[in-house]
Amino acid sequence: MASNPGITQKKITIQNKYNEKLVGILHETGSPDIVVLCHGFLCTKNDRIMVSLAAALEAEGISAFRFDFAGNGESEGVFMVCCQRQAEDLRCVVQHFVGQNRKIAAILGHSKGGSVVLLYASMYHDVHTLVNVSGCFDFLGGLTEEFMERIKKDGFVDVRNAQGKVVYRFLELCLTNALLNPNMHDACCEIDKACRVLTIHGSNDEVNPIGGAFEFDQAIPNHKLHIVEGADHFYTSQWNLSELVSTAISFIKQDLQQN
Known part of the structure; x- marks a missing residue:
């Protein structure tokens, strides 16, 4: 349970289109808005970045859901190097919460999860706020x-x-x-112009070089780029992690404050 008595953390499962159970943690604040968090390659919902973001969203009174893609963590299925399969998993998660009359305030992904979030937005046009943290432009x-x-x-x-x-x-x-x-350039060009996209990238990213962040900035119609100076791919420094979290939360809150 969360320390705030008004907030609960509950493990739930969602079935994907291949009848595999996706396991996630719902950080329930009671708000109708919810942010879906997507982990990176060979990571899980319990990744430090995912947990930190969920905690920060809780503090703002915004519900969050961090989950394991199929074949990762506690979720069923065989691990696959396939962004489209993971975008389909994300689709099932989004539809699950929409079916419960929740509003998907944003979807956020780190590393490969960031690329999956963008691929999702190119395939579907039902979420209008995206955060791509250190995503890969050229796989x-x-x-x-x-x-x-x-x-x-x-x-x-x-x-x-x-x-x-x-x-x-x-x-x-x-x-x-x-x-x-996937061809990320073509995918990015298919993202709806009304969809607000933020890319956060570390200047010292050793996994996905920073050049990819500028490629995203050129390809995505409605895009904002934030470089975290000195940050590596996993935002190892607490100072860098704090900047990542505060930047993402501020961006997500902009739409919520206007509605």
């Missing part, structure tokens, strides 16, 4: 020459964690399949 741009040679030779590359355990397999198919490697 293949960061691959090394050695990586490309290995995948062309073997047809796949196994990615391992610090303990040497294989955490996922990157297939050669990922290089050519639009479902796995």
Whole structure:
């Protein structure tokens, strides 16, 4: 339970279109507005950024829902490197809360989750406030020459964690399949002009280089860019994390204050 007696945190499950259970934590403040939070690649709903944002939204009296995509964390399904599948998961989450007469005030994603949020907005046009935190503009741009040679030779590359355990397999198919490697420029151009989009990106992002943030700024019709100076991809510094959170919350509140 949250420390504020007027706020509850409840684990709920939502079924996606493949009959898999998506598990999430609803931070219920009693407001009709709700913000959906989407984690990044190989992360979960309990990622530090997701938890920090949910807590800040609580403090503003805004409900939040952070959940695990299929194949991640507590959710059912097999892990897949596929943005479109995750955009479909997000669609099921949005429809679940709309069916409960809730208003989706915003959807926010970090890293790959940021790209998923933008892809969602290019496919559907029912959420009008988006926050893309350190999203990836070019999914293949960061691959090394050695990586490309290995995948062309073997047809796949196994990615391992610090303990040497294989955490996922990157297939050669990922290089050519639009479902796995979406064209983010084209997707961004399909976002409704009435949709307000904020991109937050760290100047020292070592995972998704900052150049992608400027590409988003050029491609998205109604866009604002905020660079967090000195921040890495995971906003490791508490100072950088605080700037990320306050910037995102301020942007989300603008629409709520006008309505």
